[in-house]
Amino acid sequence: MTDLSDPKTARELKGGTGLRRMINAVGYSVQGFRAAFRTEPAFRQLALLNMVLLPIALWVDVSPAERAILMVTPLLSLTIELINSSIEHVVDRISLELHPLSKSAKDMGSAAQFMGLVIIAVCWGVILI
Template structure:
């Protein structure tokens, strides 16, 4: 059995509640976007891909459901990249030593991103071709 912190203590460590917590969370999210953009080339490439695909998704003549898919799939890939980068950072924080479990974690994050790109290609291909 693991020793988990008392829920009350965990809440106290997090700090604010209510509107202040929401504002703080938004600020942390913006810091995460800035860090990803500054430190992760793959994230910058996906931002560029989104800057190309999202306007096209708004411009093409498709149904509202199809437009939603065209808009969501590139954004999903950005989300996957943020999670993949987070996994890589945590693994590197724990140890830079080569270890099979570290490699597996990083490889699985990369595989998730690959599937995200496949989802983009399939959705865009099926809808536009």
């Protein structure tokens, strides 16, 4: 097993320092988007929702601040879904056995995503109605 308390080992696992680390981080992010799109139907649905809402946010006649809110809220929900999916994957990696804490972790991730959708509905509703 790798000793993660050694800063040198931890740095090597993260892919170096400086510009190399930043380039690696972008690559890891792209891999994360690909994995989410490939394995998570909810992520694909939210990506589609973003493809619909973001152009509408650019098209409607609102103030710049309102436009920013209309654009950020769907992106926020997409971000929440990435976090929710990562929680689900980690819980499943630990064990597929039914456990109250595993269920609670997954349910809270789902609740976070529900709140993201409520935020979209409230912000879009207040701004456009």
